[in-house]
Amino acid sequence: MSYTTLSLTLLFVLIPLILSKTLHLGLEKDTLIATIRSIIQLLAIGYILKFVFESDSMVYVLLMIALMIITATFNARKKGKNIKGITWKVAITVIVVEVIVQSILLGFHVVPATAQYIIPISGMAIGNSMILSILFLNRFQGELESHRDEVELILSLGGTPKQAIHRQLITAIKASMIPTIESQKTIGLVQLPGMMSGQIIAGASPVQAVQFQLMILFVLLTSAAISSSILGFLSYPTLFNDRMQMLKDKF
């Protein structure tokens, strides 16, 4: 696709801008910012990836992954600011997800150990881990606020912090995983996933595109399960002190 052809697709930006203006939605500024940011960010990453693929150096691959982990961590930690050491907890979570995913894929030679495979798959695994961390932290916070009495009750009866927080922790882990599981149930029936569609448009065989898409779906499933579980179990102890008391500013 040429840049001239691509510029024609800006018509798809014009339509929401006109609608926003006509219906007084007030979204013109946000739409423009989003469009400009996506153009700059994606073009930049396109040229960076081109450079990394051509250089064929693992150092650049690792740098790219490190950048993804740092960005994901700083994005997700905003939702858990009252959890002590949230930055490291999210970073550890994302790193564990990345290590497990790449160990399985590269260890079993599912994909070749080249930048062309490692970087996009890392992006999807880390991106999903970030979203799951945000979903988990959001729900966990809500559960803590609405079930403060229940946590205090269990502590008052001689329960440990782990017992006191168990129900809220499990609810938050489950709730954060549901979107991933539910979206997989209807995949292919309602919509064709972006990666698969991209491959088909680029000329790949639909069957091969499906195979890669399935691999990614399984990666996302494990990324979801690992992210919310690790983050959950790393987070809850920081809500209590060594006398097994709820820290007031955390609930």
Place this chain on the structure above:
Amino acid sequence: MNTIYQPAIHFHNVCFEVGEQRILQQVTGSFPTGNITTLVGPSGAGKTTLLKLCNGLISPTSGEIFIHNKPINSINPVALRRHVGIALQSAPMIKGTVYTNLSLPKTLQGMSLSREEAISFLGDVGLDPSFLEQNVTELSGGQRQRVSIARTLVNRSDILLLDEITSALDRTSVKEVEELIVNINQKYNVTIIWITHNLEQAIKIGHYTWVMMNGRVVETGKSTLLNHPTKDVVQQFVEGCLE
């Protein structure tokens, strides 16, 4: 306060602050073993905070608390909370049936509560066995309060902290719960600290009373002191309550 009794709980210069706010100030005094001590005073006097300090749900900002002469911080928090039971004013429940809630103290210890034991605890608080399988969301305020009291009894604590446990009950139920608490106190020599807004109840049930105002203990002694307080502020409070 009579000194022949060993203190079950002793406060020494205890302060509790949240940020700049002083909730308790320089609280010193003892709760004698095997007696019922009532805590009375206007809302916001720090009574609930004092109970939570005894159960270790919170710790003092300064000062010391002793449980049977042992510094509270030297006692494992889990052991402390089983030893010093508390029935919270809001009577919080976990999701499920009355039985799920009654067996909670045992479940937390990896044990189970038999149905016979559960029925017996229900009987203690005047509820019949048919309540056992009832979902807690279907209980009235008074019934929740009774289940909360029964649940606190399951750990067989030797110190019981009761936070306005009769505030949601009707007159007949109040009488039954009062009789139950007196019975537990006499039969098992359980030390009871009971927050109440009902001064008649404090005089009738309590052996001793602490009058609290603005985070301070302003008067302590035998419960009958409420009939003839020595301090003007207490006199005004008593008159206000009895009007």
